[in-house]
Amino acid sequence: xxLITWNWFWYVLVGFLMGxxxxxxxxxxxxxKLKMVWFEWILLILCFFTFMLMSQTFIASxxxxxxxxxxxxxxxxxxxxxxxxxxxxxxxxxRYSKIKALS
Amino acid sequence: xxxxxxxxPSSVGRRDFMKKLGLGVGAVGFGAAAYASGFKNLDKMxxxxxxxxxxxxxxxxxxxxxxxxxxxxxxxxxxxxxTLFNPASWENPQDxxxxxxxxIASTKKNVQDNVPGLSLKDxxxxxxxxxxxxxxxGADLASPWAGADVKANPMWEHPTxxxxxxxxxxxxxxxxxxxxxxxxRTAGRIMGASDMGFVKLDEKTKKLLWGxxxxxxxxKGYAEPEKNKYVxxxxxxxxxxxxxxxSLWMQQYSERMSWASSNTMxxxxxxxxxxxxxxxxRGLGYQxxxxxxxxxxxxxxxxxxxxxxxxxxxxxxxxxxxGTDIRTVLITITDLPLAVTKPIDAGITKFCETxxxxxxxxxxxxxxxxxxxxxxGGEAYQAKGIKGWYMDxxxxxxxxxxxxxxxxxxxxxxxxxxxxxAVIHDLIKLSIGSAPLLNSAxxxxxxxxxxxxxxxxxxxxxxxxxxxxxxxxxxxxxS
Numbered sequence: 236x237x238l239i240t241w242n243w244f245w246y247v248l249v250g251f252l253m254g255x256x257x258x259x260x261x262x263x264x265x266x267x268k269l270k271m272v273w274f275e276w277i278l279l280i281l282c283f284f285t286f287m288l289m290s291q292t293f294i295a296s297x298x299x300x301x302x303x304x305x306x307x308x309x310x311x312x313x314x315x316x317x318x319x320x321x322x323x324x325x326x327x328x329x330r331y332s333k334i335k336a337l338s
Numbered sequence: 339x340x341x342x343x344x345x346x347p348s349s350v351g352r353r354d355f356m357k358k359l360g361l362g363v364g365a366v367g368f369g370a371a372a373y374a375s376g377f378k379n380l381d382k383m384x385x386x387x388x389x390x391x392x393x394x395x396x397x398x399x400x401x402x403x404x405x406x407x408x409x410x411x412x413x414x415x416x417x418x419x420x421t422l423f424n425p426a427s428w429e430n431p432q433d434x435x436x437x438x439x440x441x442i443a444s445t446k447k448n449v450q451d452n453v454p455g456l457s458l459k460d461x462x463x464x465x466x467x468x469x470x471x472x473x474x475x476g477a478d479l480a481s482p483w484a485g486a487d488v489k490a491n492p493m494w495e496h497p498t499x500x501x502x503x504x505x506x507x508x509x510x511x512x513x514x515x516x517x518x519x520x521x522x523r524t525a526g527r528i529m530g531a532s533d534m535g536f537v538k539l540d541e542k543t544k545k546l547l548w549g550x551x552x553x554x555x556x557x558k559g560y561a562e563p564e565k566n567k568y569v570x571x572x573x574x575x576x577x578x579x580x581x582x583x584x585s586l587w588m589q590q591y592s593e594r595m596s597w598a599s600s601n602t603m604x605x606x607x608x609x610x611x612x613x614x615x616x617x618x619x620r621g622l623g624y625q626x627x628x629x630x631x632x633x634x635x636x637x638x639x640x641x642x643x644x645x646x647x648x649x650x651x652x653x654x655x656x657x658x659x660x661g662t663d664i665r666t667v668l669i670t671i672t673d674l675p676l677a678v679t680k681p682i683d684a685g686i687t688k689f690c691e692t693x694x695x696x697x698x699x700x701x702x703x704x705x706x707x708x709x710x711x712x713x714x715g716g717e718a719y720q721a722k723g724i725k726g727w728y729m730d731x732x733x734x735x736x737x738x739x740x741x742x743x744x745x746x747x748x749x750x751x752x753x754x755x756x757x758x759x760a761v762i763h764d765l766i767k768l769s770i771g772s773a774p775l776l777n778s779a780x781x782x783x784x785x786x787x788x789x790x791x792x793x794x795x796x797x798x799x800x801x802x803x804x805x806x807x808x809x810x811x812x813x814x815x816x817s
Contacts (some may be wrong), residue, residue: 308787
């Protein structure tokens with residue numbers, strides 16, 4: 236059995252995406268001197284796992300010879316991801332605007 | 339000191355860097371997704387004729403092989419007697435027999451000493467996998483009903499092939515029922531069963547055997563086919579239920595003739611597998627009764643009792659892993675003590691009440707559309723004693739073999755019959771098993787997502803790169 240297969244490169248890419256995203260969020264929040272509240276964390280984590288599931292379904296459905304399932308997975312999982320992301324963004328932005336107005 | 343908000347235009351700040359990094363990884367991610375979705379089109383743009391082999395990038399074709407050949411002086415071999423392993427032309431034939439004797443002696447000693455990798459069960463498995471090459475049971479692929487009667491070819495390369503424990507001078511294999519079950523499952527995977535379950539024959543489960551099979555106080559069972567007499571010994575017996583997979587990849591083209599090669603090839607593999615299992619059990623010192631896929635009893639019934647799946651609307655077994663895409667459950671009866679596997683509940687029969695997809699898609703209307711399962715026995719093709727749905731076999735056969743296109747739509751469209759690549763299928767099955775309220779929505783989503791539809795007929799197996807075809811047609815994600 237090969238210890239490292241060609242899939243390894245995909246895992247590294249996903250790792251980079253996840254790590255890059257996490258660092259980016261941390262950096263933005265730090266710059267804005269903001270802390271996320273509990274429901275924002277929950278929504279963000281849900282966003283993350285739904286995104287992972289959507290990506291996996293999208294690629295795997297093509298492997299399964301199911302192109303329609305692949306594209307529809309983007310719609311059915313992408314919309315909730317977008318909605319959750321918008322809620323988190325607006326919530327943070329609202330708080331940031333208040334802090335900014337006070338300062 | 340307050341931090342200046344002004345940026346040095348020539349510098350790249352951490353924030354800018356992270357933005358660019360984010361854009362970069364996003365672009366790579368998008369590119370990767372686009373590649374995954376569109377690589378077939380890219381392939382088409384760059385495609386070479388399908389007859390050309392696709393070699394790994396580090397391999398190049400050359401005009402002459404890398405071994406030097408002198409075609410002018412090439413000696414022509416008269417036949418296989420010149421080849422490496424055929425010593426017929428050796429100067430002293432006794433040399434050959436001496437090697438044979440040494441081989442028999444060392445093989446026996448290894449079995450007697452229970453040497454790991456060369457013990458009785460290892461020899462039995464090796465012999466089982468040799469079936470069809472070093473020895474066979476007759477012209478028919480199916481194993482004899484009363485078990486393997488293979489005879490080793492005394493001049494064969496491996497002289498101890500098809501030895502029994504008595505031949506080795508050892509007692510038969512001993513293990514706990516749990517150890518024996520684990521051993522059989524391991525051997526089964528190697529020999530060609532994708533899954534395996536075990537049912538103890540008792541007063542209830544004996545009713546799943548054909549009625550023509552009787553029990554007598556004999557040491558070993560026997561068959562007299564001319565009298566339609568099949569006898570099992572009155573002793574503790576177990577049914578080894580082996581799932582013989584078929585190719586979903588080929589089965590997708592279910593209304594074309596190509597389905598038949600998926601279907602029929604699975605039957606022939608079942609017969610080869612049945613022989614191997616029979617030889618394996620014989621090599622361990624135990625009895626095996628089997629024959630072909632229809633020799634013993636109800637494959638769906640044994641499959642349900644062995645926990646290999648649940649009873650489905652079309653009257654066929656539905657496995658949580660393979661869906662309906664099981665060609666058969668091959669039944670082999672043995673006296674090797676086994677730990678039984680219990681029936682399962684994955685919410686499948688319950689899901690069938692709501693789903694009805696096989697019934698709706700069946701072109702012959704042979705599948706019952708009753709919502710709830712019912713006690714049968716009143717009409718043709720209905721068996722007493724089972725609360726289920728019943729298929730009108732005559733309608734099914736009339737369509738399938740009566741000049742219309744071939745068919746196995748009920749298997750292909752079943753929502754449980756899926757490839758195993760996408761993780762989402764496991765989540766759906768989790769929901770079916772634990773939250774049946776969502777079953778109706780799951781069935782609707784199955785249709786919307788296009789599952790069970792016939793694939794693009796402009797890209798049949800004949801149009802693919804041969805190296806993209808799974809070996810034996812068995813799906814890489816499900817076998």
